[in-house]
Amino acid sequence: xxxxxxxxxxxxxxxxxxxxxxxxxxxxxxxxxxxxxxxxxxxxxxxxxxxxxxxxxxxxxxxxxxxxxxxxxxxxxxxxxxxxxxxxxxxxxxxxxxxxxxxxxxxxxxxxxxxxxxxxxxxxxxxxxxxxxxxxxxxxxxxxxxxxxxxxxxxxxxxxxxxxxxxxxxxxxxxxxxxxxxxxxxxxxxxxxxxxxxxxxxxxxxxxxxxxxxxxxxxxxxxxxxxxxxxxxxxxxxxxxxxxxxxxxxxxxxxxxxxxxxxxxxxxxxxxxxxxxxxxxxxxxxxxxxxxxxxx
Numbered sequence: 610x611x612x613x614x615x616x617x618x619x620x621x622x623x624x625x626x627x628x629x630x631x632x633x634x635x636x637x638x639x640x641x642x643x644x645x646x647x648x649x650x651x652x653x654x655x656x657x658x659x660x661x662x663x664x665x666x667x668x669x670x671x672x673x674x675x676x677x678x679x680x681x682x683x684x685x686x687x688x689x690x691x692x693x694x695x696x697x698x699x700x701x702x703x704x705x706x707x708x709x710x711x712x713x714x715x716x717x718x719x720x721x722x723x724x725x726x727x728x729x730x731x732x733x734x735x736x737x738x739x740x741x742x743x744x745x746x747x748x749x750x751x752x753x754x755x756x757x758x759x760x761x762x763x764x765x766x767x768x769x770x771x772x773x774x775x776x777x778x779x780x781x782x783x784x785x786x787x788x789x790x791x792x793x794x795x796x797x798x799x800x801x802x803x804x805x806x807x808x809x810x811x812x813x814x815x816x817x818x819x820x821x822x823x824x825x826x827x828x829x830x831x832x833x834x835x836x837x838x839x840x841x842x843x844x845x846x847x848x849x850x851x852x853x854x855x856x857x858x859x860x861x862x863x864x865x866x867x868x869x870x871x872x873x874x875x876x877x878x879x880x881x882x883x884x885x886x887x888x889x890x891x892x893x894x895x896x897x898x899x900x901x902x903x904x905x
Contacts (some may be wrong), residue, residue, distance in 0.1 A: 636884075643667070643873035658701045666874035673842065677878075679831070687751045687834065688816040695756050696809050700801070703766030704793055707774075718767075724760040730817040733823060750826035751834055755816055760810045769804040770797065810887070817883055839875040846871055 638655050641850075645656075646663035653660050653696045668679065705711060706718055728734070779792055787796075798805065823837035833841065 617792075618683075636880075639873050639876055643870055643877050645870055647870050663870070666870040669871055670842070670874055676830075677835065677838060680833050680835040683748070683832065684752070684835040687748065688813055691752050691755050691816045692809055692813045695812050696805060698756065698850055699759070699762050699808055699812075700766055700798065700805065701793070703763050704770050704797055706763070706767045707713055707770035721760045721763050728898060738826065745826050746829045746832060746833065750818065751822055751832075754822050755812070755819065759811075759815075762811060766801075766804055766808060769801060773804075774800055813886070818832065818879070836879060839879060843875055 637657055641657055641659050642650060642819055643666055644662055644664065645659040646661040646665065649661040651665075682739065701723070706714065706721065708714070711717075727738070738750070739745045739752070742749070742753065744753055779796065782792055782796055791822055795800050818836060819834070820836035823832075823834050824840075827833060827837065830838075830841075
């Protein structure tokens with residue numbers, strides 16, 4: 610490697626390292642704020658190290674441990690089932706669209722691409738799911754909307770199959786008597802681990818962070834996902850503090866409720882599982898995106 614290449618490599622690595630640090634800084638501030646006292650945050654603002662350590666925010670959330678535990682369980686189940694089924698549906702449709710000799714190929718590809726540009730709107734969508742599918746106040750409300758896949762992920766998988774899966778290998782297996790199902794499950798999927806991991810990560814994050822479906826279709830607190838529950842807890846804190854201030858109440862219990870620190874603790878609880886899971890998928894991420902981004 611010549612001197613120019615070494616210099617460019619050093620500059621690029623330094624630049625990426627700085628970007629990585631800039632991405633980490635918000636999480637450090639978030640975690641630090643969640644461990645700070647409410648008065649310290651209001652008086653001194655945010656800092657990388659808490660000026661006054663306090664676990665009040667986490668203690669307040671721990672008082673609802675059983676409720677939060679149930680919400681976590683619902684979110685984990687919905688994320689696991691939804692990601693698995695949605696990934697399978699996306700892979701199967703993407704594989705079918707990678708076959709340009711398939712009858713109706715152009716029509717189906719256009720329909721998938723069309724969903725990237727337009728949707729039915731909130732009111733028609735709500736009426737379809739509540740009146741036709743009757744999913745309101747059921748776990749299907751958290752699961753079903755995401756199962757209708759994402760057009761971008763389908764096209765990403767399609768491009769990966771076209772550009773990465775060796776056609777001669779599939780033709781050889783077909784000559785040996787393998788059918789389409791066997792080709793897909795025993796040959797295509799094992800060769801598509803990078804793109805499957807990438808799309809699975811996208812889908813899993815979508816399910817984990819989803820609060821909109823719960824907000825629209827769920828009114829039963831027993832079915833709240835962790836995102837909806839934490840959002841409800843935050844709204845309750847703000848409502849109690851606003852009422853306490855409006856009526857001039859001197860209730861110490863309400864006055865001492867964590868506000869900003871509880872917001873930060875809620876964010877930490879919400880993102881922690883994703884941060885733990887991401888390193889296990891990171892090695893597939895770049896390869897999957899690069900393989901699926903090439904135009905097919």
